Amino acid sequence: MHKCNCENPLVPEIVEVIDIIDETPDVKTFKVSKIGGGVPFDVMPGQLAMVSLVPVGEGMFSVSWQEDNDHLQFAIKRVGLMTDELHRIEVGQKLGVRGPYGNGFPVEACKGKNMLFIGGGIGLAPLRSFIKYCFKHREDYGKITIIYGSRSYADLCFKDELFDKWPKEKETEVYVTIDKPEEGWDGHVGFVPSYLEELNISPENTIAVTCGPPVMIKFVLEVLEKMGYTDDQVITTLEMRMKCGIGKCGRCNIGSEYICLDGPVFTLAQLKQLPPEW
Amino acid sequence: MKVFKKGRLEKILDKLSESAEVYVPMMRGAQSGFFDYKTYNPDFDELVLEALNVLRPPKEVVFPQTEKMYSFKQEGQDVIIDKVYEDENPRIIFGIRACDLKAIEYLDEVFLTCGYEDAFYKKRRENTVFIANACYTPGKNCFCESMGVNPVEPELADIVLREYSDEGYVWEVKTEKGENITRLISDLLEDKEVQLPELKKFVIKVDYDGVAEKLKGLFEHPMWDRLSEPCQTCGICTYICPTCHCFDIQVKAWGDEGYRFRCWDSCMYREYTQMAGGHNPRETAKERFRNRFLHKLEFFYERYGKPLCTGCGRCVFVCPSGVSIVKIIEEIKGA
Numbered sequence: 001m002h003k004c005n006c007e008n009p010l011v012p013e014i015v016e017v018i019d020i021i022d023e024t025p026d027v028k029t030f031k032v033s034k035i036g037g038g039v040p041f042d043v044m045p046g047q048l049a050m051v052s053l054v055p056v057g058e059g060m061f062s063v064s065w066q067e068d069n070d071h072l073q074f075a076i077k078r079v080g081l082m083t084d085e086l087h088r089i090e091v092g093q094k095l096g097v098r099g100p101y102g103n104g105f106p107v108e109a110c111k112g113k114n115m116l117f118i119g120g121g122i123g124l125a126p127l128r129s130f131i132k133y134c135f136k137h138r139e140d141y142g143k144i145t146i147i148y149g150s151r152s153y154a155d156l157c158f159k160d161e162l163f164d165k166w167p168k169e170k171e172t173e174v175y176v177t178i179d180k181p182e183e184g185w186d187g188h189v190g191f192v193p194s195y196l197e198e199l200n201i202s203p204e205n206t207i208a209v210t211c212g213p214p215v216m217i218k219f220v221l222e223v224l225e226k227m228g229y230t231d232d233q234v235i236t237t238l239e240m241r242m243k244c245g246i247g248k249c250g251r252c253n254i255g256s257e258y259i260c261l262d263g264p265v266f267t268l269a270q271l272k273q274l275p276p277e278w
Numbered sequence: 279m280k281v282f283k284k285g286r287l288e289k290i291l292d293k294l295s296e297s298a299e300v301y302v303p304m305m306r307g308a309q310s311g312f313f314d315y316k317t318y319n320p321d322f323d324e325l326v327l328e329a330l331n332v333l334r335p336p337k338e339v340v341f342p343q344t345e346k347m348y349s350f351k352q353e354g355q356d357v358i359i360d361k362v363y364e365d366e367n368p369r370i371i372f373g374i375r376a377c378d379l380k381a382i383e384y385l386d387e388v389f390l391t392c393g394y395e396d397a398f399y400k401k402r403r404e405n406t407v408f409i410a411n412a413c414y415t416p417g418k419n420c421f422c423e424s425m426g427v428n429p430v431e432p433e434l435a436d437i438v439l440r441e442y443s444d445e446g447y448v449w450e451v452k453t454e455k456g457e458n459i460t461r462l463i464s465d466l467l468e469d470k471e472v473q474l475p476e477l478k479k480f481v482i483k484v485d486y487d488g489v490a491e492k493l494k495g496l497f498e499h500p501m502w503d504r505l506s507e508p509c510q511t512c513g514i515c516t517y518i519c520p521t522c523h524c525f526d527i528q529v530k531a532w533g534d535e536g537y538r539f540r541c542w543d544s545c546m547y548r549e550y551t552q553m554a555g556g557h558n559p560r561e562t563a564k565e566r567f568r569n570r571f572l573h574k575l576e577f578f579y580e581r582y583g584k585p586l587c588t589g590c591g592r593c594v595f596v597c598p599s600g601v602s603i604v605k606i607i608e609e610i611k612g613a
């Protein structure tokens with residue numbers, strides 16, 4: 001079917017879109033598998049893959065979930081050239097993928113801990129892979145708290161999991177907020193960092209993992225510090241512009257670290273060693 | 279010693295060109311660079327083996343300015359990658375200087391180590407032979423010695439040429455690849471004992487020692503405002519640098535087919551780090567300028583144990599605003 005040179009890390013493998021789910025007006029989840037079934041490669045939570053709508057463009061995305069050896073999921077927001085076109089494709093479309101890239105979340109080191117996930121907007125996509133991993137290995141992790149916010153109700157990703165599936169998991173609490181009040185919404189209103197402060201989740205034996213727009217991350221980090229979280233208890237996943245994914249093209253550096261290779265996941269302690277260019 | 283007389287140069291190049299693309303330093307109009315000898319036209323071009331540093335470094339032989347990666351076809355929802363352009367053509371860089379060879383060593387670090395081998399680079403690199411030209415009289419912008427390069431003993435060279443007088447060059451074989459090439463032209467060489475010149479003094483010297491360590495504490499130093507002030511972010515310094523390796527990946531498509539290619543990019547441009555949603559971690563010229571010099575003098579050193587500058591002096595020469603990496607190193611030393 002395709003003559004891909006798997007020795008060449010910059011040449012993608014061709015995969016097929018097997019399902020598309022509308023998450024929000026501008027986010028869709030794409031499920032992809034190898035032609036004939038199976039995952040093109042195994043990924044750990046928090047790892048990345050370069051997805052291409054081959055004739056249009058390539059973009060780096062977090063793998064929001066690997067469903068066993070069946071398929072990979074990507075939650076993709078429509079923001080530009082390639083993602084616009086991606087939002088127009090239908091099931092059966094062939095895409096290119098290469099990966100997996102990046103270090104991923106420290107799932108082993110977090111065993112035995114309570115987990116606090118704090119997400120904003122599309123930033124829930126990478127967290128979701130870790131959240132679902134915790135549920136899959138539920139006995140390995142303590143209490144799970146998820147705080148998530150978006151601009152409006154419509155902009156919340158993964159609604160059935162947020163409102164239906166996750167709250168039913170053992171020892172799990174899910175807190176959802178939207179930026180501004182709207183008709184029909186009787187949940188919390190306000191930004192994620194202030195909601196986090198209100199909820200004041202104890203740092204005791206807890207690891208906080210956050211991802212969202214850079215401004216949100218900055219405020220969340222301040223709040224966590226106020227709540228008594230040490231720099232080793234806070235993990236974030238960064239986004240920088242990326243092209244190669246393998247530490248060659250140069251653009252994703254923060255100091256001497258390449259985010260595609262050495263990241264995207266860092267503890268706050270590690271992040272503080274780097275120049276503040278993110 | 280094996281030597282060849284200058285009058286035999288073109289014969290040697292003719293012979294080598296029969297089995298490889300031979301890149302030689304030439305003046306071509308206002309441009310100077312390493313061009314394929316097959317394209318040499320004596321009416322327009324001038325062979326300048328004696329030139330110390332032609333403007334365009336030969337890095338493009340192993341890492342072209344634009345390079346096709348793979349082509350594809352689309353039929354309805356199907357996509358086929360039909361060809362991967364890994365280029366294994368034999369190539370010779372004839373007359374490369376020690377600083378530019380040092381740069382290849384740094385490109386090797388980037389493209390061949392730290393987890394992934396870049397297959398496009400690797401194929402070109404493996405099939406390239408380096409015939410270096412030792413420098414005995416450093417130029418007015420050269421400071422390679424200060425950056426750890428020995429101009430008379432180019433590392434990585436398969437063959438080293440040494441201009442012993444106006445008469446000709448010593449041909450010194452260093453590797454097996456070099457032996458094989460030498461066999462092709464052995465009838466153009468002769469045996470002769472000659473006296474080699476002494477390396478003359480460098481006009482420019484700079485002390486890089488300790489700079490990488492010191493820079494760790496200078497990220498927020500006010501000197502970056504002053505130093506970056508003249509920079510127009512034109513990016514020419516990055517294009518002519520033999521060690522700059524940043525690239526972009528783009529696509530060219532017509533109808534249902536096309537190809538993906540990569541091309542040099544520059545950290546001096548805002549778009550380089552522009553992200554979806556408008557966020558840009560290096561929005562201002564100062565941030566980009568600082569990143570360029572920190573990458574060369576600190577970050578690369580932290581990652582690979584060497585600076586990403588070989589002291590070739592090109593950026594000092596070409597910058598329209600007089601920005602000089604030598605002065606910047608001195609400022610850092612004095613900060």
Ligand SMILES: Cc1cc2nc3c(=O)[nH]c(=O)nc-3n(C[C@H](O)[C@H](O)[C@H](O)COP(=O)(O)OP(=O)(O)OC[C@H]3O[C@@H](n4cnc5c(N)ncnc54)[C@H](O)[C@@H]3O)c2cc1C
Pocket residue numbers: 048057058059060061062063075076077078079080081082083084122125126238239240241242243264551552553554555556
């Ligand atoms: C580590 C990482 C993880 C990511 N995870 C996700 C995810 O899970 N879901 C998701 O929807 N998006 C994610 N992104 C962002 C995604 O890569 C970009 O939104 C996408 O590449 C834009 O492609 P485009 O062709 O539609 O945009 P373009 O038309 O190319 O550009 C639109 C805008 O996006 C910016 N942009 C282009 N390419 C990138 C890029 N590679 N990274 C960041 N900004 C870019 C452009 O500068 C421009 O501002 C992630 C990015 C990174 C680096």
Ligand code: SF4
Pocket residue numbers: 508509510511512513514515516546596597598599600601
């Ligand atoms: S050549 Fe000079 S002006 Fe142009 S980007 Fe480089 S330092 Fe700035």
Ligand code: SF4
Pocket residue numbers: 515518519520521522574586587588589590591592593594603
């Ligand atoms: S930074 Fe300037 S002097 Fe150093 S290798 Fe590059 S072009 Fe040459």
Ligand code: FES
Pocket residue numbers: 241242243244245246247248249250251252253258259260261
């Ligand atoms: S994306 Fe190329 S170095 Fe990270």
